[in-house]
Amino acid sequence: MTRKCPQCKKPASLDVDNDHRPFCSERCQLIDLGSWLDGDYTISGDKADTDGAPDRRNQNLLE
Numbered sequence: 001m002t003r004k005c006p007q008c009k010k011p012a013s014l015d016v017d018n019d020h021r022p023f024c025s026e027r028c029q030l031i032d033l034g035s036w037l038d039g040d041y042t043i044s045g046d047k048a049d050t051d052g053a054p055d056r057r058n059q060n061l062l063e
């Protein structure tokens with residue numbers, strides 16, 4: 001079974017042996033992850049709220 005890769009639109013296997021599904025390859029998976037980290041998908045506006053939560057979580061991990 002194949003489906004179009006969300007990143008490059010090539011056919012991507014959805015079999016369990018494809019560790020990167022629904023992407024066709026690790027490269028496309030990493031590109032998508034990079035888009036998340038760059039903030040392409042985050043909703044801007046309430047920045048103080050989104051900045052505060054990770055800081056509190058990091059402090060808990062350090063203690």
Ligand SMILES: [Zn+2]
Pocket residue numbers: 005006007008009010012023024025028
């Ligand atoms: Zn791809």
